[in-house]
Amino acid sequence: MTTPTDGIRILTEARPDDLEAPDQLIRDRIYRAAVAAPVSSARRSRAHRRRFVVPAVATSALAAGLVVALLAQPLRTGTAPAHSARVVPAESAHASPAVPADTSARAVLLAAANVVEKTAPAAVGRYWHTSTQSWEAATSTYPSQTIVMDVWVARSPDDQSWWTLPIRGKAELTPAGLGLSDPYHTRFDVLYDRFLTFAELQQLPTDPAALEAYILAIPPHHPDLPVVPVSDRLFDACIALAETPAPPDVRAAAFRLLAGLPDLTALGQVTDALGRPGVGVSNSDFDGEEMIIDPSTGTLLALENFANVGGKMEMTDYQATVVAAWTDTVQPPAPIAS
Amino acid sequence: MFDLGDDALGQWVGTCDRGPQAVRNRVGATFIGMTVSGGADRTSSDLELDAFDDVYERCFPPVWSYAVSRVGRQAAEDVVSETFAIAWRRQTSIPVDALPWLLCIARNVVFDSYRVAARQRLIDMALRTRIAVVRANEPDIAESIVDRDQALTALASLSERDRELLMLIAWHGLSPRRAARVLGCSRPAFFVRLHRARGRLERALDRHAAANVSSDPLSVARTHNKRGTP
Numbered sequence: 314m315t316t317p318t319d320g321i322r323i324l325t326e327a328r329p330d331d332l333e334a335p336d337q338l339i340r341d342r343i344y345r346a347a348v349a350a351p352v353s354s355a356r357r358s359r360a361h362r363r364r365f366v367v368p369a370v371a372t373s374a375l376a377a378g379l380v381v382a383l384l385a386q387p388l389r390t391g392t393a394p395a396h397s398a399r400v401v402p403a404e405s406a407h408a409s410p411a412v413p414a415d416t417s418a419r420a421v422l423l424a425a426a427n428v429v430e431k432t433a434p435a436a437v438g439r440y441w442h443t444s445t446q447s448w449e450a451a452t453s454t455y456p457s458q459t460i461v462m463d464v465w466v467a468r469s470p471d472d473q474s475w476w477t478l479p480i481r482g483k484a485e486l487t488p489a490g491l492g493l494s495d496p497y498h499t500r501f502d503v504l505y506d507r508f509l510t511f512a513e514l515q516q517l518p519t520d521p522a523a524l525e526a527y528i529l530a531i532p533p534h535h536p537d538l539p540v541v542p543v544s545d546r547l548f549d550a551c552i553a554l555a556e557t558p559a560p561p562d563v564r565a566a567a568f569r570l571l572a573g574l575p576d577l578t579a580l581g582q583v584t585d586a587l588g589r590p591g592v593g594v595s596n597s598d599f600d601g602e603e604m605i606i607d608p609s610t611g612t613l614l615a616l617e618n619f620a621n622v623g624g625k626m627e628m629t630d631y632q633a634t635v636v637a638a639w640t641d642t643v644q645p646p647a648p649i650a651s
Numbered sequence: 652m653f654d655l656g657d658d659a660l661g662q663w664v665g666t667c668d669r670g671p672q673a674v675r676n677r678v679g680a681t682f683i684g685m686t687v688s689g690g691a692d693r694t695s696s697d698l699e700l701d702a703f704d705d706v707y708e709r710c711f712p713p714v715w716s717y718a719v720s721r722v723g724r725q726a727a728e729d730v731v732s733e734t735f736a737i738a739w740r741r742q743t744s745i746p747v748d749a750l751p752w753l754l755c756i757a758r759n760v761v762f763d764s765y766r767v768a769a770r771q772r773l774i775d776m777a778l779r780t781r782i783a784v785v786r787a788n789e790p791d792i793a794e795s796i797v798d799r800d801q802a803l804t805a806l807a808s809l810s811e812r813d814r815e816l817l818m819l820i821a822w823h824g825l826s827p828r829r830a831a832r833v834l835g836c837s838r839p840a841f842f843v844r845l846h847r848a849r850g851r852l853e854r855a856l857d858r859h860a861a862a863n864v865s866s867d868p869l870s871v872a873r874t875h876n877k878r879g880t881p
Contacts, residue, residue: 318860320805320852324821327802329781331724332716332822339728344707347735352742447837453762454812455836462839478843487846495849497827497842538750538824539709545748549828576747601746618832620755621744630837 321495418577418594421606426568429611432561438639439472440465441501441511441558448586449630461635464489464498465643470510474499475643486645503553507531511558519562521570544574548596552604555613556634568611585615586631595619612637703742706749707735713823714753720818721761722770723777733760751825751832758815758833770811778807805855813848820845 334340444463451457461484464476476498477484489498500508509517518524528550533540541549551567559567571577571594580593585605591614595603605614615633619626714734718727734757738745746752761770782803806814819830831841 318853318856320849320856321817321821323798323802323856324806324817324852327799327806328822329784329803331777331781331784332719334712334715335728340711343711343728343732343735346732347707347739348703350736350739352740445839447839449836449840452835453759455834458840460837460840460843462843476842478846497845502827533824538713541750541829542747553828596747618835618837620835621741629835630831630840632837632839 319495418579419572421579421592421594421608422568422572422577424608425606425611426565426572427611428609429561429568430565432611434560435558435639437468437511437558439469439641440467440474440639440643442636442638442640443556443634444636445632445634446587447630447632450628463636465640466498466501466511468511468639470499477645484645486643501553501557501559503550503557503559509557514557514559514563517554517559517563517566519560519566521566521573524563524566525570544576545596547571547574548602552602552613552616555604556637558637558639564611585633586617586628587615587633587635589614589633591615702745703739706738706745706753710750710753711735713750714757717754717757717818717823718761719777720822721757721815722765722773723780725776726765726773730757730760730764733764748829751829754819754823754825754833755835767811774811774814775807778803801856801859805852805859808855809848809851812844813851816841816844816848817852 442463442465444461446459446461448459449455449457460479462477462479463484465474466489467474474489476487476489478487479485490496496502496508500510501514502508503514518527525547528547529543531546547570551571554567555564557564574596576596578595580595580603582590583593583605584590589605589607591605591607593603593605595601601619603617603619605617606612607614613634615631617631618629620629621627622629711731715727715731718730718734722730734753737756737760738749738753765773782800806817809817816830816834819825819833820827825833827838827841827845831838834841834844836844
């Protein structure tokens with residue numbers, strides 16, 4: 314074989330016909346069975362979101378990996394202790410001078426947009442280097458784990474991009490995009506799987522309404538799937554944009570677009586899973602994703618996912634950005650403490 | 652409240668976050684510039700039924716195809732029924748982007764309902780059926796059919812974890828971000844698993860392509876392959 318096998322493409326083309334939905338009779342039968350079930354009486358007792366649950370989870374997450382402590386220290390001087398309670402109730406957030414008096418989600422995001430907009434564009438290098446630390450709770454199929462991953466996306470699409478693959482306590486440098494259809498880590502996967510090159514990022518709209526129109530014009534990436542709700546598409550696209558080297562005015566537009574979304578919940582002043590202070594915004598009062606922004610730079614510190622586990626809101630995973638900067642060299646990462 | 656004809660559905664899903672679901676989600680929480688408290692009167696059963704109907708209409712096909720891919724068509728109805736029954740009971744928790752949440756429930760239903768051996772048997776049966784269907788319905792001369800046959804055979808040779816991951820991307824069309832939500836892992840962890848699963852799939856494909864001698868665990872497929880090999 315001269316060309317590499319592209320397993321994902323071959324598998325996609327082999328999608329069996331029997332995955333198609335059955336006839337209306339079966340659909341109706343399943344529907345009737347579902348709605349016949351009594352609705353849980355506990356449904357009105359809303360799971361209390363994060364502020365009571367998270368500190369314990371975050372602490373156990375921290376205990377789970379030495380990496381966390383090792384990484385958290387050099388990041389920033391004067392951070393809160395890593396074991397501090399993660400969330401300060403939004404009501405008392407105004408007491409901190411670092412946070413604007415108006416702590417609504419809209420105000421937080423508009424403030425971030427203003428900060429980002431004034432940032433000078435970074436001098437570009439050969440690679441956009443990101444280093445993220447992620448953690449996830451144990452599930453029925455996988456144990457809990459902490460992963461540190463570095464990705465070097467080449468500025469030129471003709472250049473080789475790299476990423477690190479954690480293998481048995483070591484991080485192995487791996488060329489990205491080996492399959493023909495594999496754009497992961499060779500492009501910036503912003504805007505719901507619209508993979509863009511650095512040059513294309515520079516062409517994105519800088520007006521929030523135009524950016525919204527651009528995002529919503531992207532077709533669903535599989536014809537058999539329902540369209541993702543508008544606010545979720547926009548939320549995902551905007552947080553993805555915040556992680557890219559898009560021009561400051563594009564990233565500012567993303568924050569302004571986010572600020573206009575419904576259903577955002579301000580979480581007030583929080584510390585992320587690595588103990589770094591920031592302000593939190595969630596896209597749902599229930600299961601959902603929350604973003605933690607550094608208000609002084611308008612950068613995204615972390616994304617944290619929560620799910621209702623037995624009536625309590627618990628963190629299921631987080632992804633914290635440790636480095637996001639241009640560089641000219643790909644460096645084999647240091648061994649991971651495990 | 653909403654008459655969802657087929658034509659209306661396409662338009663409706665694009666704005667569903669402004670529908671009754673979103674109204675209900677807003678109750679009792681603080682959102683941009685406003686606080687809504689109480690709200691028991693808003694969660695009338697009519698409103699709940701509308702919101703649930705909307706989720707059901709939008710998400711039934713992908714939940715069904717996920718269930719079929721995990722346990723085969725015969726057992727799919729039980730899994731999908733249980734999934735939507737759970738969703739109905741927990742309807743006040745349905746997120747706006749309901750699909751990853753529903754697939755996560757379906758996934759747990761599969762784990763709770765079938766032991767490993769039973770799941771393996773169901774999947775093997777389903778894959779056998781598919782390979783047989785591919786061979787019966789399509790002339791064996793076309794190269795793409797060989798690909799399809801080999802892809803299913805290679806898939807069958809992988810672990811359940813690898814298969815699930817690959818199917819979420821290749822057959823169910825989820826983005827890594829949403830697929831990670833289904834599995835309850837972070838996006839970086841998802842990329843690591845996807846990379847490894849894809850590597851094993853491609854090695855299996857290369858093996859089958861090079862030798863055209865099956866090393867898959869399905870005896871039926873092996874018989875077919877041997878018959879087709881000079």
